Amino acid sequence: MGDRVATVDQLLDRILDHIEPLKDFPQPLLEALDLPSAEEVIAPIDLPSFDNSAMDGYAVRLADVVGATEESPVHLPVVGEIGAGQAGILAMSPGTAVKIMTGAPMPTGADSVVPYEWTDRGVANVRIVQAPTEGQHVRRAGEDVSVGDVLIEHGSVLGPRHLGLLASVGRATVRSRPRPRVVILSTGSELRDPGTPLGHDSIYDGNSWLLAAAARRAGAIAYRVGIVPDEPRAFLDALGDQLVRADVVVTSGGVSQGDYDVVKEALAPTGSVWFGSVAMQPGKPQGFGLVGEERVPIFTLPGNPVSSYVSFEAFVLPAIRKLMGRTPYSRPTTRARLTHPISSPEGRRQFVRGAYEVDRGGPFVSPVGGHGSHLIGDLAGSNALIVVPEDVTSVTAGEQVQVKLLDEDF
Known part of the structure; x- marks a missing residue:
């Protein structure tokens, strides 16, 4: 130059x-917060990874409880209990029920869950007064995420929800800069x-x-x-x-x-x-x-x-x-209506401190303080920069101007 x-x-x-x-290199998940992913992440497992209960209740065969009502309840023997992470029962016989907690795997032979609210919460035998529909209150394996799904695209900025998803499929790190x-x-x-x-x-x-x-x-x-x-x-x-x-x-x-x-x-x-x-x-x-x-x-x-x-x-x-690796590199501009006139030196791009607000009349921006470059109090009272191009020497109130919003992520 x-x-x-x-x-x-x-x-x-x-x-x-x-x-x-x-x-870029593999970083622990929390270290990658708000950074762009430097890889495409493919799901290595299904989510859920197994059929599990969406409610606390009883795992049953629908055929065994389909006619249950308050007037004509169904009684089933309870042959065991399955807690989340405590799958001691892998299968159940027709005509029985298994007490099951939210998140616990469904035993083979069961196709639905009767929530506690529809039962007497029996321990040895359970009284059921309302029948579920087929598959009701069951989270099916892969209904959220399937093996091979693209979870994170290359370049996506990693927020809390992305990191939670990565952890849920077993990823402890993700490549980022x-x-x-x-x-x-x-x-x-x-x-x-x-x-x-x-x-x-x-x-x-x-x-x-x-x-x-x-x-x-x-x-x-x-x-x-x-x-x-x-x-x-x-x-x-x-x-x-x-x-x-x-x-x-x-x-x-x-x-x-x-x-x-x-x-x-x-x-x-x-x-x-x-x-x-x-x-x-x-x-x-x-x-x-x-x-x-x-x-x-x-x-x-x-x-x-x-x-x-x-x-x-x-x-x-x-x-x-x-x-x-974040784009765009520069803060983007938006448009707002100027509330007070401003002047600008010819041949220079001027950045004027501004107060930006939106009301029913649309976005407005007001100049804040004077032109002095030492006025940090006025800077602290601003939330925007009004950008006046080099070839513009004055802008009247009511005109549309370019504005950079200082407190917004992009």
Whole structure:
């Protein structure tokens, strides 16, 4: 991209060209939650795997009880009992009944279950006052899942119901890509950790918590590293220490044109990280490249919190999703009606904090706060980003606009 101003799409294309999905491997089921399956899973067994009772009651032959009523009950000897996981009785003779619990296997010779409610719950003999229909209250083998059925398609994102199904057919693992390990570094000698005293010229570090939470929300494992002062050597030492556990590194601050922009000063001489301007607001100064022997992707985001967060949404989030094999990479847009007019600088894609809501008149979005990239209070009060294209300089109230919904999974 050279020294010219890049568009958002150009930088994102460059980033995704340098990102390859992580290698998949069999993972324990809970570790694969919310990750795409890297295999097609075929049912190895039937579900249910055997005929079993759907009720607590008595296993019977329908022919023996078909005429049972309150006025003309049927009496049968009870020849045993079968509990779930305690199948001591495998077969029964005509003219008898077997007490059976929910989930217990049906004995050979029985074709229906009479629930307790239709009996006197007898122990040696049972009085039956209502007949089931044939096969009633019996779960047949394979009626839910049959051997050879496709349970999970390749690429399906594994939710709780998928994992429950896999466990039910005996799978303890499923192939998926691991969660990317994202290391977050905040730079700035003025930064202090929350919970510590502030000096007259210091501020609390909110960015690293913001970005770590965003990475975790995206499905990654986030490692928030302590604050790095504005010293190139200290930054490079901290970066080198962290590369061993990083699939991605994200920094905030130190990428503009100032005298203390430590990230740019430390990494620009390597030649492996591009620094430049992107035609967007907020988030104009950006950097991206590959560092270390393992060529780990590094995103150098601006230091103002709104700029940092918008940059994460635009560039880091798609990279994390590609590493996991999740599509689409970028958060999709929807349409909403704008409640108040907004202006936008020509030639830049603007991301305006917004409050999105749906009522009987349809979806609406209202701009939240001012344009300042330091206004994290307004950011916290938003649930959407209004996206104004580069060739649009103003939008009037009532017009339809593109909106990214920040709190919705995709």
